[in-house]
Amino acid sequence: MAKKRIRDKEVKFFVTAAELELIDKKAEVAELDRSKYCRQMTLDGLIIxxxxxxxxxxxxxxxxxxxxxxxxxxxxxxxxxVSLDDIKYLKKQLEGIYSQIERFYDGG
Structure with a gap:
């Protein structure tokens, strides 16, 4: 009697020859076959x-x-x-820039 598959759903996608070659190289480095590599990257991979x-x-x-x-x-x-108010206004604007830069480097 045939053994029932645990993974019984098929997923297909198309790649170019160059992309397939790259996938195979990465799978080889990870010491996985193509199917296991693609499944692992799909489930646990990192998308930036x-x-x-x-x-x-x-x-x-x-x-x-x-x-x-x-x-x-x-x-x-x-x-x-140049009035003192003009200088104060520019200083306030620069503080806004510094605040934006700090938020950017702090990750949001």
Whole structure:
């Protein structure tokens, strides 16, 4: 009598010849056959998804501050004076950048 399979569901996907070669090499290094390697990677493998929203937000803030600095510089050249409020405003904006950078490096 034939032995009943534990894994009785088939999963198929298509790869190129180069991808198949790479899968086989990785399976060999892991000392697994192709089926076991693919199953193991599917169940326990690591997928890295990169989210650049924080970087986009940081770029937006930096651009905004750059525009503000240009406006203040233009005003300073026109009247040869920069107010304390302008300097405080720029300082606050820079603190926002530092905060964004810290959140980025702390992982969110």
């Amino acid at each position: 998804k990169q989210d650049f929203k924080q970087v986009d937000d940081l770029v937006y803030v930096v651009n905004k501050i750059g525009n503000n600095i240009n406006q203040i510089a233009r005003r300073a050249n026109e009247v040869e004076y």
